[in-house]
Amino acid sequence: MSPRLKIATIFIFLITGIITVRLFQLQVISHGYYHDIAQKEHSGFTELPARRGEILIEDKNSGEVFKLATNTTLNLLYADPYLIENPDLVAKTLTPLIFDLEQEKELDTERMETETDTAYEIEDELTREEALSKIALKTDTELFEDFQDNLKDELGEKTRSQILLAEEVDQETITELTTTDLDGILVTENGDVYAMPPEINDKGDVAKALAEIFQVDAETLESTLEGTNRYIVLKRKLEPEISSQIQDLIDNDPDDNFLGIGMIEEYYRYYPEGELASQVLGYVNYAGVGQYGIEGFFNSSLTGKKGYFTSQIDGTGNQITVGDSVIDPAEDGDNIMLTLDRTIQLEVEKLIQKGVENYQAESGQVIVMDPETGEILAMANYPTYDPNIYGDVYDLTEIELTDEQFQYVYNMGTEEEPTYWLYTHVDPDERIRIFQDEDDPETWYSYENFYGPEVYKNKTIQAIYEPGSVFKPVAMSAAINAGEVTPNSTHYCGGPIQVDEFEIHTFNDEYHGTETMTEVLVHSCNIGMSYVAELLGRSSIYNSMAKSRATLNITKIGPTPNW
Template structure:
């Protein structure tokens, strides 16, 4: 049969065709694999790396700041770092929130902390009550919680955190442009809200997560998959306690090590670095502080922020199948470089004494503020730089705390609004002198109005180091500078005489002595002893504008000292070509020009140092992490006056301390060269008189045979007395006696 005879051939042909196709497919597959591996291998490895590799930043350790004790040769940390754990939870991994909350409450609950929070709650609630309500009635209405209630509330709060597996609110982005805002708004998506330029999602209100993600991805620089995961709102991280004590951290570790049933798998510890200032307020105006963004503010922390911060490193990680980051072989791509350490010139014991004395002086003399500087004349080292009021850099935010102030109806009527600031006013405590404080008006929901002031009176102004950041008219402490110029030029000697017969007429003004007393025939030493303005008018005319100006500049006035601070004030002195004769005269007793306390003490240090002016510095050395040490070398700037002139003016200043108005500044058993200065202040262009209106300064140095220190003591607007000799002189004497 023909049909039967063809079947074997058909089977054979079919087999050949199948075999050929198989060989073709195999060849194609092999070629494709070769192509992918050989020609496109690098491309797909890159994609794989992008999918599986991650990078984490390595945080460097911030450099430490040290001060010294020159006596014991010890070094003390004034700014350092502490590592404390944050206790956190991943609620999605908590099997039994009630059980976990119960166990963790026993570990984390701190009765004293909760009492403090409850006290703050009561105070806040009381402020909402009628201010005329007696305190006894307020206490009845708002009572503190019992210890048991506090612990129960803590447990309830913890339970809520551990039970919340879906976040109620997610901020997707906070920088939407107007076009994107319009586009997303038109989509009218449920669970999506735009506030200003911020895009917010409420996961529990979203009807279709994948669809919402698909739509938003069109307008945002975020992938659809990432948006979908984000919009699910899984609550994977919630803070239970920040800055946990080492004891709490150990208890958490022990709890997890014994957790065989995985009840605490979702509880973890995350080490965080905190800036810590072991000496609290000591040298706070020198150091500054590190803010919550880890950026140095004020003082050394700001000036040397880049050096202290170090350099971040990069750590390579690989993601496992669950997307978790795990370390791999050669993990560190770039190691972190720790910040440099800084050792200051500050002597700890001198700084402590200076801060004690300036604080006590401000309180005793009822001054607005005060400063003390101690400088080593031969080198320019700053041994102490104290100011009061001060602050604790560990609690730098406390300077913004306010307290209620009860104002009379007249005071409320006379509040002066500050332009551009809502509900912020000046309250003038003295209309004649311009003494004032900031007042904040707060309106509560029940329309109760409460007035407040800064608890420290000055608020964030306390951060300023007035010794370098604020200049003032120095007054009579400038007289030795003018006298030194005249002696150095040969215009006068200590024994040069003039007849002090009364006020000196200059232009349309009269130059009077502070006490309105006049002494007849006197010499230049007596002029400094009695601090006579009329005598300095005589000296100024002897020197003349050109020469006097050149000496003022030689002593460094009108220029920054370039000490290691960011906000140094250069002071102010106009060029002599702009001086009227009255300005020539008034400059000789420290009026009409501006200087910082640091400039003033530096000028006296030059007199003490054989006339050689040294550059002030406060950084002794910088210790690099590679072991290199950069030391600050003392730097002579110029010869302000001759060595002989320095000896002469020193002797005159010793006489001023022993026999003159600066006699309260002397130290028994030692010769001290010193001069007082009581500078006027002004309000609405008019000079003020009387207690609470002046700036009292005393500057001096000693021991005179081999001066080891120059000291400035300054009190701003003391209200116990207007004179430096009855305020700052006493503090100067105590400081000098200590040294």
């Protein structure tokens, strides 16, 4: 065999070996990986949402069931500026339907406050006064016209002026981007990377350079740098009647003026009874996760399990009828029926609010229990909140502090992260959280409701406090169980008594003479209970306390009929 032929033979065997090894790697070692890729490319996947379970309450008298927590859908309005040919017409048509005067007034007030703060920073007095004289709130007409003009600009913007490409990149990437000096690419101090499509002359070259830095596909990045403006949100939670009017515009549009306008349904948790039993309920946050109360504790049961539908599709995205299809149906969340009686709960909440306000108490709590079954018929707290707008508890309002009040402002945090409390009463301590304006230390704020997120807590079962006279039956039952007294045992209540350094009185300084243990409870007699406590001893009282538990009883956890 000639040397040339030997070299050719060795080369052929070498190439064959390389191909064999590569095929073994692809077909055996990496089979699962590439099979998954193929499946994703040739499978249609649709997620099937689960319905969150409802929380129900019954009117024990009528037997009627009411929904405390349920689900509703409201439309999100969006626009695709790329498809809108006449933004002026669309803006003029939509503005009367989606303009929110109260919201725009709030935004305008914020604008005015910001401009005023900026003006006060001007050192020259004449210039400062001139700037302040020009600051004013806009009229309702001006707000409407500004909203319409801004909407027109948004709908007409075919190319986005700025695109966020990456957030908080590392220092090495920042250095590389800075030294590369690409047109239309901006890197902020905290490492955010923005692209300004109108300023990029050669998007292909810039895309290739960025693709190498970020290790992404250059073609996809070039498409992003084109900056085509697709899908902007115009308004969320459209009222049903507004949705109907907009849908009519879309359906009856022979000239395709509203071709780029669309709506999609968004699911929201809805609490039809508003504030009723809100601390018992809790709420569902923006991510769909239950917080506090029943919503939080039973979140997994209420959430259910999402399902999916998969099918084989061809290159154009159409389903292949002979391919395998898999349906894994969604499992709706469980409904929960509470033992609360709606009529009693409503009345108790009215009474507790009246009591707190009349006696200027910090807060109030009430529990109503069925003594035969232990079921909780009412559980109320005041102050309270509406779980439909749970975020409103964080709203702040400006307050004026007197020199005397400043003496009772304490920083319970650190100098770097201060936490200020204003004590409105000392011994017993009553305080409210207050906030200092970072830009204007003379300005202070408090929560509008005075308590902020503290109202989320169900203090009847989460707060720690002395139980008072409601604990007398526990101590009395412990004494009966220990054989120290019977319901008919007697004791003489003749006046105040001394226990250690304390003088014990009845609540009204009226004394009952000879009374049975039953009458001690009826009179809520502190003298009689001191006698019982002395018989029991401290260790026995403590042990009886440790054995006592109060729980919120919940029934019918699981699927219930769709009421």
